[in-house]
Amino acid sequence: xxxxxxxxxIMGTAEKLLAERSLAEISVDELAAGAGISRPTxxxxxxxKDAVVLALLDRLVEQASEALDSALERAAADPVVEVxxxxxxxxxxxxxxxxxxxxxxxxxxxxxxxxxxxxxIMEGWVAHATEKIEAERARGAAPRGLPARELAIALLQMNExxxxxxxxxxxxxxxxxxxxxxxxxxxLSAIYGSATV
Amino acid sequence: xxxxxxxxxIMGTAEKLLAERSLAEISVDELAAGAGISRPTxxxxxxxKDAVVLALLDRLVEQASEALDSALERAAADPVVEVxxxxxxxxxxxxxxxxxxxxxxxxxxxxxxxxxxxxxIMEGWVAHATEKIEAERARGAAPRGLPARELAIALLQMNExxxxxxxxxxxxxxxxxxxxxxxxxxxLSAIYGSATV
DNA sequence: GAGCCTATCAACATCGAGTCGAGAATACGA
DNA sequence: TCGTATTCTCGACTCGATGTTGATAGGCTC
Numbered sequence: 001x002x003x004x005x006x007x008x009x010i011m012g013t014a015e016k017l018l019a020e021r022s023l024a025e026i027s028v029d030e031l032a033a034g035a036g037i038s039r040p041t042x043x044x045x046x047x048x049k050d051a052v053v054l055a056l057l058d059r060l061v062e063q064a065s066e067a068l069d070s071a072l073e074r075a076a077a078d079p080v081v082e083v084x085x086x087x088x089x090x091x092x093x094x095x096x097x098x099x100x101x102x103x104x105x106x107x108x109x110x111x112x113x114x115x116x117x118x119x120x121i122m123e124g125w126v127a128h129a130t131e132k133i134e135a136e137r138a139r140g141a142a143p144r145g146l147p148a149r150e151l152a153i154a155l156l157q158m159n160e161x162x163x164x165x166x167x168x169x170x171x172x173x174x175x176x177x178x179x180x181x182x183x184x185x186x187x188l189s190a191i192y193g194s195a196t197v
Numbered sequence: 198x199x200x201x202x203x204x205x206x207i208m209g210t211a212e213k214l215l216a217e218r219s220l221a222e223i224s225v226d227e228l229a230a231g232a233g234i235s236r237p238t239x240x241x242x243x244x245x246k247d248a249v250v251l252a253l254l255d256r257l258v259e260q261a262s263e264a265l266d267s268a269l270e271r272a273a274a275d276p277v278v279e280v281x282x283x284x285x286x287x288x289x290x291x292x293x294x295x296x297x298x299x300x301x302x303x304x305x306x307x308x309x310x311x312x313x314x315x316x317x318i319m320e321g322w323v324a325h326a327t328e329k330i331e332a333e334r335a336r337g338a339a340p341r342g343l344p345a346r347e348l349a350i351a352l353l354q355m356n357e358x359x360x361x362x363x364x365x366x367x368x369x370x371x372x373x374x375x376x377x378x379x380x381x382x383x384x385l386s387a388i389y390g391s392a393t394v
Numbered sequence: 395g396a397g398c399c400t401a402t403c404a405a406c407a408t409c410g411a412g413t414c415g416a417g418a419a420t421a422c423g424a
Numbered sequence: 425t426c427g428t429a430t431t432c433t434c435g436a437c438t439c440g441a442t443g444t445t446g447a448t449a450g451g452c453t454c
Binding site: 170 | 219221306320344348350352355357358369370371372375378379383
Binding site for chain 2: 440441442443444445
């Protein structure tokens, strides 16, 4: 087993262990042992535990972003339907890597690089949502109101927190089988409803 | 200096240091030194670093919760105005203890007790918001739609995430001088707007 | 002044991260 | 096929932090 494979083995071990425990509860020793190497050798491949999670996230982002982008671009005929579909994609993309998402969230508390990477991902989504909102306003389908970007940030951060709560089994949390419906409803009313009732 | 005062001194030191650094970057040594005692003596007062933050949170909750409850109960004439005022209170209550809120959020990643305590606080707010929404529906001012509790959770978690992002200076984040306006608008449209546009 | 709580700390035990330097294994060009 | 350079590996170490133990000192009470 050499080079690349060892790196993969470390990442694989990390993914496996993260399904059960938080990153803080996993030692470099375990990561190394899981990949069949000694602790010092681990440092040949990664500068730290954190870097492994970052690498996992990088990989996920790379894998998912085209899929996600293309899914988001393949606009449904009806923009209202599109909102629902986007949220569904969002939910599935994050939900199928819960352990990693949890680890990244934890890491963001202490690791500036993790924050930067996540921030970049969010920024992309914000830009996309902002455009969509502005397009809907331009064609007269949505009323003008809040600055589109501020609205997009608030809604995306709602998604982020609501889904995170479900993934880490926080209480209170929205029921998982209702979450797409709930988020969609809030998005639609925020975008298409007039601000002053 | 004795007993209670020493305890206060430790908590005071923690609060001061948390304004500059995360809990992870603060050692028990520093906490002890700041309170004028040795490290082992620290353990006479608190079982761990984490416990100090929990104690701070306990104190804040106790101090703030009556103030908050009474402010929330003193219902404004207009329920729409009340939403805005509630969000303002929420913003100010959390915003005036940013360092602590940050520390608690960090801690929640690793500490079950911190999660439990925060969860309890959220649960209280959720119950309150749920009641208000149901009252508005009962009097015919708001349309029926999503289950009130699910909606309340999503909206409160939006507040939580949006404010947290501002406090920790995440990007993207809603502009601080717009945050009350943005959150209020989303709440109002989600509560009073019809779900299907 | 004997007994008993409160408070204190030096010294210890432990654990995990990260480093160093010496070595094996492998590839590779001559 | 034989250096030699590059990749890879780990034993042994340092360092910093957490948490524990056991001995001690002061006060309060009867």
